[in-house]
Amino acid sequence: xSTDIVADEVLDCTGLLCPIPVVKTSRAIxxxxxxxxxxxxxxxxxAPPDMEAWSRQTGHDLIHQNSEDGRFNxxxxxxx
Amino acid sequence: MAASxxxxxxxxxxxxxxxxxxxxxxALVASKGGLDEVYPILIMASTAGALGWDTQVFxxxxxxxxxxxxxxxxxxxxxxxNAASPPPINGVEMRVPAILGVxxxxxxxxxxxxxxxxxxxxxxxxxxMWDICIESGVQFHACSTTMGVMKVDxxxxxxxxxxxxxxxxxxxxxxxxxxLFV
Numbered sequence: 001x002s003t004d005i006v007a008d009e010v011l012d013c014t015g016l017l018c019p020i021p022v023v024k025t026s027r028a029i030x031x032x033x034x035x036x037x038x039x040x041x042x043x044x045x046x047a048p049p050d051m052e053a054w055s056r057q058t059g060h061d062l063i064h065q066n067s068e069d070g071r072f073n074x075x076x077x078x079x080x
Numbered sequence: 081m082a083a084s085x086x087x088x089x090x091x092x093x094x095x096x097x098x099x100x101x102x103x104x105x106x107a108l109v110a111s112k113g114g115l116d117e118v119y120p121i122l123i124m125a126s127t128a129g130a131l132g133w134d135t136q137v138f139x140x141x142x143x144x145x146x147x148x149x150x151x152x153x154x155x156x157x158x159x160x161x162n163a164a165s166p167p168p169i170n171g172v173e174m175r176v177p178a179i180l181g182v183x184x185x186x187x188x189x190x191x192x193x194x195x196x197x198x199x200x201x202x203x204x205x206x207x208x209m210w211d212i213c214i215e216s217g218v219q220f221h222a223c224s225t226t227m228g229v230m231k232v233d234x235x236x237x238x239x240x241x242x243x244x245x246x247x248x249x250x251x252x253x254x255x256x257x258x259x260l261f262v
């Protein structure tokens with residue numbers, strides 16, 4: 001269950017547009033330890049493909065994502 | 081022996097699987113200095129930086145304003161010659177006749193409008209976008225020829241930028257994964 005994932009840090013990017021969610025996520029992932037989980041919330045309709053690409057490019061795992069009420073939730077695990 | 085399409089596809093797939101382990105690079109040439117032309121450059125550059133790419137921007141011709149201390153904060157949108165120029169009221173489909181773009185104050189109005197949209201959409205201003213780029217590790221270069229032609233002094237160039245010629249930048253670009261010209 002997605003909601004069972006415990007996030008060590010939550011980053012709210014509600015109302016922010018590209019490139020800010022990607023930039024803030026990059027910044028936030030550096031603030032947690034390797035193995036910890038960052039939850040990011042966005043409303044930018046471009047966020048799902050963008051955050052999948054960010055995960056592919058940086059190697060930090062996108063362990064789960066969902067959407068609810070126009071919000072996109074992403075859970076990333078810092079890998080390095 | 082030339083690789084078969086299947087072999088090539090296999091190589092591409094392997095390369096993609098390796099995506100995050102190798103540092104990629106972006107060579108971006110910025111030749112324009114309008115507010116509406118510099119935003120896309122800084123958005124691309126900061127995003128590439130956030131993806132962990134080695135990102136270098138060569139600021140040439142009017143793009144030199146990006147690294148010009150005196151001019152970066154004064155970028156404007158031209159009201160003239162843009163067939164897609166924006167409607168004065170956001171979201172309302174009405175056009176200002178192109179010929180009115182020659183009137184005094186029209187550039188200022190177009191600039192004000194774009195800055196307002198950006199602010200309303202919570203997009204950082206040019207100075208903040210610059211700071212984000214620097215923080216993301218983006219490197220900027222000032223085109224030495226442009227500095228000579230436009231009589232821009234080394235002192236007018238921000239400390240973060242280095243002064244280069246086209247050969248040095250092309251040397252980097254030839255090894256970059258992606259090269260874009262704006």
